[in-house]
Amino acid sequence: MRGIVKEFPGVRALDGVDLDVRAGEVHCLLGQNGAGKSTLIKVLAGAHQPDAGQISWDGAPVTLGDPQAAMSLGIATIYQELDLVAGLTVADNVFLGRERSRFGLSRPAHANRAAAELLARLGHPEIRPTAEVGQLSAASQQMVSMARALSQDARLIVMDEPSAVLDGEEVEHLFQVIRDLTAEGVAVVYISHRLEEIRSVGDRITVLKDGRTVATGLPARETGTREVITLMTGRTIEYVFPPRRPLADPGAAPLLEVADLSLAGRFAGVSFAVRPGEVLGLAGLVGSGRSEILETVFGARKATTGTVTVAGKRLRHGDVAAAVAAGVGLAPEERKSQGLLLGEPIYRNITVSSLARFARGGFLSAGAERQAAQEQADALDLRPVDVDREVRTLSGGNQQKVVLARWLLRDCQVLLLDEPTRGVDVGARSEIYALIRALADRGVAVVVVSSEIPEVLGLADHVLVVADGAVVASAGAGELDEHRVLDLVMQGAAPAAGQGDAA
Amino acid sequence: TSNSSDDDESSGGGGNNAVSANDDTGDTVTIGFSAPAADHGWMAGITEAARAEADKYEDVELRVAEGTNDVSTQISQVETFINDGVDAIVLLPFDGAALTPVALEAMEAGIPVINVDREFDSPFAARATVLGDNYGMGVSAGTYVCSQLGDKPDAVVAEIAGIDSLPLTQDRSQGFADALADCGLDVDNRVAAEFTVESGEEAASNLLQAAPQIDAIWNHDDDQGVGVLAAIENAGRDEFFMVGGAGSANAMRAIQAGDSVLKATVIYPSTQAADGVRLARLLAQDKSLSDLVEVEIPRQIVLNAPVVTEDNVDQYIDTAFES
Amino acid sequence: MAGPVGRNLGLVVALVLLCIAGVVTAGDRFADIDNVLTILRLASVIGVVSIGMTFVIIGGGIDLSVGALVALSSVWATTLATQQMAEDTHWIVMVFTALVVGSVAGLVNGVVIAYGKLVAFIATLAMLAAARGLAEIIANRRTQIVQDRDFVRFFSGDVLGIPTLVIVFALVSIAGWVLLNRTTFGRRTFAVGGNAEAARLAGIRVQRHTVLLYVLSGFTCGIAAVLLMARTTTGSSTHGTLYELDAIAAVVIGGTLLIGGRGTIVGTVLGVLIFTTLGNVFTLNDLSSSAQAVARGVIIVAAVLLQQRLVTGSATMRTPRSMSATSGGPAGATSGGSAVPGGPAGDGPGGDPTAP
Amino acid sequence: MAGPVGRNLGLVVALVLLCIAGVVTAGDRFADIDNVLTILRLASVIGVVSIGMTFVIIGGGIDLSVGALVALSSVWATTLATQQMAEDTHWIVMVFTALVVGSVAGLVNGVVIAYGKLVAFIATLAMLAAARGLAEIIANRRTQIVQDRDFVRFFSGDVLGIPTLVIVFALVSIAGWVLLNRTTFGRRTFAVGGNAEAARLAGIRVQRHTVLLYVLSGFTCGIAAVLLMARTTTGSSTHGTLYELDAIAAVVIGGTLLIGGRGTIVGTVLGVLIFTTLGNVFTLNDLSSSAQAVARGVIIVAAVLLQQRLVTGSATMRTPRSMSATSGGPAGATSGGSAVPGGPAGDGPGGDPTAP
Numbered sequence A: 001m002r003g004i005v006k007e008f009p010g011v012r013a014l015d016g017v018d019l020d021v022r023a024g025e026v027h028c029l030l031g032q033n034g035a036g037k038s039t040l041i042k043v044l045a046g047a048h049q050p051d052a053g054q055i056s057w058d059g060a061p062v063t064l065g066d067p068q069a070a071m072s073l074g075i076a077t078i079y080q081e082l083d084l085v086a087g088l089t090v091a092d093n094v095f096l097g098r099e100r101s102r103f104g105l106s107r108p109a110h111a112n113r114a115a116a117e118l119l120a121r122l123g124h125p126e127i128r129p130t131a132e133v134g135q136l137s138a139a140s141q142q143m144v145s146m147a148r149a150l151s152q153d154a155r156l157i158v159m160d161e162p163s164a165v166l167d168g169e170e171v172e173h174l175f176q177v178i179r180d181l182t183a184e185g186v187a188v189v190y191i192s193h194r195l196e197e198i199r200s201v202g203d204r205i206t207v208l209k210d211g212r213t214v215a216t217g218l219p220a221r222e223t224g225t226r227e228v229i230t231l232m233t234g235r236t237i238e239y240v241f242p243p244r245r246p247l248a249d250p251g252a253a254p255l256l257e258v259a260d261l262s263l264a265g266r267f268a269g270v271s272f273a274v275r276p277g278e279v280l281g282l283a284g285l286v287g288s289g290r291s292e293i294l295e296t297v298f299g300a301r302k303a304t305t306g307t308v309t310v311a312g313k314r315l316r317h318g319d320v321a322a323a324v325a326a327g328v329g330l331a332p333e334e335r336k337s338q339g340l341l342l343g344e345p346i347y348r349n350i351t352v353s354s355l356a357r358f359a360r361g362g363f364l365s366a367g368a369e370r371q372a373a374q375e376q377a378d379a380l381d382l383r384p385v386d387v388d389r390e391v392r393t394l395s396g397g398n399q400q401k402v403v404l405a406r407w408l409l410r411d412c413q414v415l416l417l418d419e420p421t422r423g424v425d426v427g428a429r430s431e432i433y434a435l436i437r438a439l440a441d442r443g444v445a446v447v448v449v450s451s452e453i454p455e456v457l458g459l460a461d462h463v464l465v466v467a468d469g470a471v472v473a474s475a476g477a478g479e480l481d482e483h484r485v486l487d488l489v490m491q492g493a494a495p496a497a498g499q500g501d502a503a
Numbered sequence B: 001t002s003n004s005s006d007d008d009e010s011s012g013g014g015g016n017n018a019v020s021a022n023d024d025t026g027d028t029v030t031i032g033f034s035a036p037a038a039d040h041g042w043m044a045g046i047t048e049a050a051r052a053e054a055d056k057y058e059d060v061e062l063r064v065a066e067g068t069n070d071v072s073t074q075i076s077q078v079e080t081f082i083n084d085g086v087d088a089i090v091l092l093p094f095d096g097a098a099l100t101p102v103a104l105e106a107m108e109a110g111i112p113v114i115n116v117d118r119e120f121d122s123p124f125a126a127r128a129t130v131l132g133d134n135y136g137m138g139v140s141a142g143t144y145v146c147s148q149l150g151d152k153p154d155a156v157v158a159e160i161a162g163i164d165s166l167p168l169t170q171d172r173s174q175g176f177a178d179a180l181a182d183c184g185l186d187v188d189n190r191v192a193a194e195f196t197v198e199s200g201e202e203a204a205s206n207l208l209q210a211a212p213q214i215d216a217i218w219n220h221d222d223d224q225g226v227g228v229l230a231a232i233e234n235a236g237r238d239e240f241f242m243v244g245g246a247g248s249a250n251a252m253r254a255i256q257a258g259d260s261v262l263k264a265t266v267i268y269p270s271t272q273a274a275d276g277v278r279l280a281r282l283l284a285q286d287k288s289l290s291d292l293v294e295v296e297i298p299r300q301i302v303l304n305a306p307v308v309t310e311d312n313v314d315q316y317i318d319t320a321f322e323s
Numbered sequence C, D: 001m002a003g004p005v006g007r008n009l010g011l012v013v014a015l016v017l018l019c020i021a022g023v024v025t026a027g028d029r030f031a032d033i034d035n036v037l038t039i040l041r042l043a044s045v046i047g048v049v050s051i052g053m054t055f056v057i058i059g060g061g062i063d064l065s066v067g068a069l070v071a072l073s074s075v076w077a078t079t080l081a082t083q084q085m086a087e088d089t090h091w092i093v094m095v096f097t098a099l100v101v102g103s104v105a106g107l108v109n110g111v112v113i114a115y116g117k118l119v120a121f122i123a124t125l126a127m128l129a130a131a132r133g134l135a136e137i138i139a140n141r142r143t144q145i146v147q148d149r150d151f152v153r154f155f156s157g158d159v160l161g162i163p164t165l166v167i168v169f170a171l172v173s174i175a176g177w178v179l180l181n182r183t184t185f186g187r188r189t190f191a192v193g194g195n196a197e198a199a200r201l202a203g204i205r206v207q208r209h210t211v212l213l214y215v216l217s218g219f220t221c222g223i224a225a226v227l228l229m230a231r232t233t234t235g236s237s238t239h240g241t242l243y244e245l246d247a248i249a250a251v252v253i254g255g256t257l258l259i260g261g262r263g264t265i266v267g268t269v270l271g272v273l274i275f276t277t278l279g280n281v282f283t284l285n286d287l288s289s290s291a292q293a294v295a296r297g298v299i300i301v302a303a304v305l306l307q308q309r310l311v312t313g314s315a316t317m318r319t320p321r322s323m324s325a326t327s328g329g330p331a332g333a334t335s336g337g338s339a340v341p342g343g344p345a346g347d348g349p350g351g352d353p354t355a356p
């Protein structure tokens, strides 16, 4: 790809990008949120038409007018937004657009068998080909996308942040699959914000910044983390967690108290307490039930038993509005479908939970509202700066900041964060870590769920390890290390199998 | 045969009086015409007859508003005519009462209104009124049924009404019930259709199942009657006779042929609006009805609702509307 | 999950209850075979249209023009010229004309929507007005009688006691079922309606597929016109009045989501049967049309509630992301204009329709 | 982005073109102030209903029962009992009755949809049938005449030459605009319609809000009933026939997305005016109603296409996800049943509504 330019109204997403990929290599694409990585690969997949530039395949220039053209060349793409059809089965999704039929009739048995083979190859034989994709966990859906790409017998597979929804073990498995592929001469373009992954699977690196190639062809293993970060951000960032400070008042009454909380069929007997200024981390495998614990605490799911107490006041089960009124905020796992009003401007997304503050007798003061939103946006270094932009046009990291800004504006006492750094680049990631710590220092009680164990360990004061809907360990962050957590997670997972994300 | 040729003949019949000076071309008059949506044959026939009538006069310019079943829209059409300063308005209201205020407004503005078919609720809202006789139609049908079944006190009589929410349907049913009561009969099964062929077929299909044995059916409308007959034929039933309504050419041909259950139909003239147009023209030109001694156009003309049977069908078939 | 019966359990129960009500109130007259055939015959015309509508709605669209297309097809197929041609050759000419007219009008719908990028609601509303107007102009607002006795005899006859109309309906339903569930076309319809962007990225030609869906709907309107011509022995510009609402209601009550991506043919057929049986039971009981209207409203609500309770009740274990459903299901509740909360379809109720 | 005019540029142009057509073909008769007032008076009744409908649709729902609610309110407010009470006290009793009846019926809609979790389409369709049936029963299918002269005089009078009806419409529109754009209620309506799940997680009581939306729609039906009672001096079960389609068409042509989350009051008002003016121009030109129907269909399509071209054309800088629009916009094209592809609203056309 040479000199690719793609303009969106108001944004020049790509401004002359070069990229060359060799057979059999894993080419990593790096860049901050909004650098243009996803846009670039969409151009490569034929989903976007470039405004300028040239794409060559096997040395010959080609035009990719639509996704089909790219596919027929042997380019398979796994998009960042899981682009699956929720209402169709796994097998249907795997072969969508390339269904095999005989006499016009489809052959479900045949497709199911083929899909099962692919999923087994990916290490996920538990995903049934006849299951409906909408019922699967995000991780399983990611596997379906992978299977889709594999089924195309492609010569180039493009993966846009495939590891974002996977936990450590699954990522390892993914890498194994990638190595198998490259061994067969398939080229892979791999996008991720986790630099350590790049090091372990990548061959060469291309770094994008503001729609331009700032470096290409760097050897993955030899290039230092610091150097890469500097290339991406234009500055040096310490990829570290902010220091913990001792609690101002270690004896303070817990702000959030959860006692014996259960949700039938999902998790049971969860108890914990978070004091003001404390960060509680929930570690565990994907599908262990951490998200559901958060959602239940928040009232988004109606608890079967147990109590949730905020600042001494018991919350009604299943009543989000009451939780919000009591000063609880949730940054949900699925940003786009659960967190954001995609079609609305940024400022409205930020103020939606604090409308009462800007209203007198129900009438909004638009000026005050926008200004308050703008302040939050500036404080979080949100890009673009213009809070009138629609949220849907923001890159993932910035969308996450919008959700955080919402609760910051609301002055929450208790903040529940579900995978707060998913899809967020290193720069922004550090900012978010600092932010979380700063909030805690202001006396907020924070609960963080993350699939990245180092993140939980680095960020939290206290860690709960969750496995299969039960808390299997509870310890201060200092008492645990990554291996210990993994052990706990695996032990917990083993006996109670059959309830995981097999679906 | 097209309707206009029928009308030519009919006007030839009624045109005997046209030998008078009334048919001489006078000052050109603009007449506004508004009627409900032509969603069934009779209503379509109404509008068409009005247009055809207007075409016959060089001195008449007929302005036809889009047929509508929304009274609010119809009101605005009349308002438009008033704004336009037409010379007269022929109005077949979707709902007489609802159109009364705007008709009053027109009259106050000095525009004579000829009310057709559905009566206003104020005598001042129209200069002249041409009415079909809905109640009388029911009475005629009922009387005919009585005449055929009078000796069978336990005869089963069924009724297939038109659009049930219209007051005119209620009038017809009332007349029918009253007339039947006179000879000790009553309506055993009643269904309502929507004046369309299809709804007639559907209503009749269900009706025939509801009543395994029937002696007589009165169907309010010959348009839907086509569907009713199709349903009867499909069900293979013929133990009863049927009386139609409105008097379409189709129905009359069937009566003439005598090979179906349809033995009679009650006329509900589809030329009312055409009469209205004539009256409007005369009013606008300050003329009078030539066959009357009276120098003024009468205030109200109620049209007869005769029963057409095999015996007298020849007399009516030429003025019937094609549906 | 769950067979067609399981998934449509509530509808089946509603229909059975309705039949019991029919038997109790009207006894033999209801249970009579002739009466059952009458119900089926009445269901045939609107049923065929509803099958086409099911495809359009699953594909994420809507077709308000079906009634008008039935009228236009029936009128065009019964013009003097067509009937003359039919007389000279064979009545199949009339059938053919109706099908072609319906399909071509559907094609126009599809092209305007897929390539002109008009909202389906507006495009087909415009077609509704235009097609009915055109039908009136062609027919000159007359009811056109079908002269060809063979045509009428063929379609209003029966085979082994089953009316041809009903057989046609059954065939169309089966063909629709196979097309939806057993062919590539069907898979793609779900994909296009469920997530058009994903479908496009998967290489499906979404626009072309959309056009085909509307052609299919137009085609079923053509079939319905033929059936209606046989049933009423006429072609008329008033045929098919308000079919759009009836068909959409049958499809939606059958569990198809108005936002697309999910739906079943079996549900639609049950929906049609429920509505038709309802009318029949009312008539057998000689209910006034006003009382019918009120009862109809109440029964519709009851039937759908029943369907929801039955299916979600028996299926809580199968519906994973039921978060919104259990906690008071607002997503569905308000996107109610489009989503079926609590999912009458029984699969993944409350599943946030916007989630991938 | 862009003021109301900019965003509705296409609609304004369409309306202006229509007016030019009116002036050219009907000259002074069209441009006459009386004629303009006639258009506005006609627009008032359906306009008020459309304002309520705009809220419901932006909130992700739909209300098919509006016409029936207008009928029911008008009938209830003109029963002998009510009129007697009004005579004993003041005609405001009739107004009050109409508003309460409309609101309560809307409440029933809302509760069934939000808490009973019925699809809005089905729930309000059922209400359509039930309310009209009830109106017929109450009125015994007779047209009820308003006896109170003061009532009629008040509403059919004018202030400074502007008819009271039009003033009411203007007030309702302004109130609607303020409510939608300047209050928390309006903001929540967008949120609930745009993403109910996200709205719920942001602490909005989605179900309660949904109920309020339908109550609001019912309330506007009550107002419309009062206007219609004044205009016709009657209450009748046939009032408001097919208002549901007219109102939805006006709302959608005004750029409000059927899937919710986006829409404007100004667009709706323009949509209403376009439809009303169209009918007026037709009447002035003495077109046959069949030809009118055909022309209406064609003009609707033309107007929407114009709106799309103008807004997307002049606004490429403002329309972010033009991806699908440029690349053959399938998302919008097929979810056309719900989305407005090419977005007449001018903002974010073709934004794939289903993508997460």
Ligand SMILES: Nc1ncnc2c1ncn2[C@@H]1O[C@H](COP(=O)(O)OP(=O)(O)OP(=O)(O)O)[C@@H](O)[C@H]1O
Residues within 6 Å of the ligand: A008, A009, A011, A012, A013, A031, A032, A033, A034, A035, A036, A037, A038, A039, A040, A080, A393, A394, A395, A396, A397, A398, A423, A425, D320, D321, D322, D323
């Ligand atoms: N359809 C679109 N319309 C308008 N702007 C867009 C569109 N898609 C992307 N953009 C903009 O283009 C730029 C590049 O976005 P892109 O999604 O390619 O970033 P990215 O590198 O993949 O970021 P992330 O790491 O967050 O996924 C961003 O500024 C984004 O806001």
Ligand SMILES: Nc1ncnc2c1ncn2[C@@H]1O[C@H](COP(=O)(O)OP(=O)(O)OP(=O)(O)O)[C@@H](O)[C@H]1O
Residues within 6 Å of the ligand: A135, A136, A137, A138, A139, A266, A284, A285, A286, A287, A288, A289, A290, A291, A292, A293, A333, A451, A499, A500, A501, A502, A503, C319, C320, C321, C322, C323
């Ligand atoms: N409503 C539901 N019905 C059935 N199963 C569900 C439901 N919601 C979630 N699950 C399943 O329950 C398990 C726990 O899900 P949860 O999202 O809480 O896990 P998690 O630990 O947060 O993992 P992740 O990182 O994927 O979010 C998953 O397997 C998920 O598929």
Ligand SMILES: [Mg+2]
Residues within 6 Å of the ligand: A037, A038, A039, A080, A160
């Ligand atoms: Mg990206």
Ligand SMILES: [Mg+2]
Residues within 6 Å of the ligand: A287, A290, A291, A292, A333, A418, A449
């Ligand atoms: Mg989670």
